[in-house]
Amino acid sequence: MVHPLQAKMAQKTKQLADAGRLRQRRVVGAGLIDFSHNDYLGLASCEPMKAAATEGAERYGVGAKASPLVSGYSQAHQALEQALCQATGHQACLLFCSGFSANSALIETLFDSDNTVVADKLIHASVIDGIKHSGAKLKRFLHNDIESAQRILTKLEPTVVLTESTFSMDGDKAPLNELSALCKQHGSWLIVDDAHGFGITGIGEQVNSNGLSAVTADIADIQVVTFGKALGCQGAAVLGSQQVIDYLVANARHYIYSTALSPANAHVALAAINYIQATPTLIDKLNNNIALFRSLYQQSDVSSQYLLADSATPIQPIIIGADSEVVALANKLSKLGFVVGAIRSPTVPKGAARLRITLSATHTSEQITNLVDALSLSLS
Structure with missing residues (x-):
């Protein structure tokens, strides 16, 4: 007898194969x-990062061994958080094991059914899933269209706007300065998923005085960065005010119940930031x-x-x-x-x-x- 789950999986797999998906x-x-x-x-795979991985493993071991709130938060994590705050100008930072986890934790924890979130039409799947799980209502503005965003904000203010800095499938950049000004005008927050921009966001623009190209706190109220792109390693971070980060520490289930990011990997991410600034x-x-x-x-x-x-x-x-x-x-x-x-x-x-x-x-x-x-x- 074929189990109903087997039949469902077989049917779905065939449908995807037939559609080329x-x-x-x-x-x-x-x-x-x-x-x-x-x-x-x-x-x-560059030699300085390989050396940093070896150094991090020798200094901290290869695993965090526990949740950050139990015993998994180390000097390696703290040093990386401080460097990220210095690079972006945010007050505080919280590390996660992946960008998907960081976006999901932020959105599921911050919003509920009483909130309406305004997002770019092409926002990442992790943001969409986070909004669905939070129960918040979603309004989407036309891709990179300031007038479309303004029409929605005029009806909803104050609220929260979400966008990416660099869109992962189209390669174009959000009009962050204009979106930031629009949010300030309407008393709304701007959350930027800086996954594909951090370290290279400017491409000649928005390069900080410390030599790192990144979205900064004067633009984004909350910012998500990932380490698996320009930094070449693994993990992610949410950056924002001390109040936001303290709230996530106390309430974000992804953070509370997950083993912390490997401290050795945190050491590599910090080395990558320093290497980019120096090169x-x-x-x-x-x-x-x-x-x-x-x-x-x-x-x-x-x-x-x-x-x-x-x-x-x-x-x-x-x-x-x-x-x-x-x-x-x-x-x-x-x-x-x-x-x-x-x-x-x-x-x-x-x-x-x-x-x-x-x-x-x-x-x-x-x-x-x-x-x-x-x-x-x-x-x-």
Whole structure:
């Protein structure tokens, strides 16, 4: 007899496979050039970060061993929180094991059914899930549209506005200065998911005096940063006022009932912040690689056939359309030696499937040139 759960799983799996949306894990093959990851500055495997990981493990051990509120909060965690506050200007900070967990904990703890949250149309899934679990009402404004946000805020003030700094699937940046001014005008808070921006947000803009590119407390009332992108390691943090962080410490179930982030990883994240501040050439190299890719693609034979999104960030989406087609193209590129992201619905709207190409400071000019050649061959 087939259990009802087995039947449900089989039916759903077939539906996803037929629609070209079945997600499966893969082990990235040796020798492939990876243009799919979010390690924008190449820190995940650089020698200084490897040394920091060894040093952190020797000093603190490899595991936190307990919840932060039991015995899992160490000097490594405290030092990282202080560095993040210094980098952004926020009063206080709270560490989590992932960006999804940080967003979920923040939103589920802060809001309830009495609240209405205003969010950008393309806000991350972790924010959407957090709002659903909190019971708060959700109003969404058109993507990066200040007038759309203002129309909603005029009816709801005061409330909270949520946006990303850099949008993970489109690669464009939110108009943070305008959104911040709008929120101040309406007595609302601005919460910024800075996952894909922290460390590289400015790309020549908003670079702090300490050399770190980041959204700051004068813009965002609350800010979420993650360590798995520009910092090249793991974990996340919520930054805000002391009142906000104290409230999360006392009430956020994700924080209270989870083993703390590994102190060794906290040590690596701190080392990454210091390394970025001391190595401005990383951003220069990343900027050059972005410019090179865009120039080569726009000169290619397929540029008029497949739109390259208007993005000045490391995230360079090529809009393909059909889910099945984007998977086939990604497979072709893999056979040619390149790994790229094949992004399908529901992550992006139906009919807007894309190759999500992400650039790193460690990619060489030759690798980028060869990628564009492979794209031309695969897309033509």
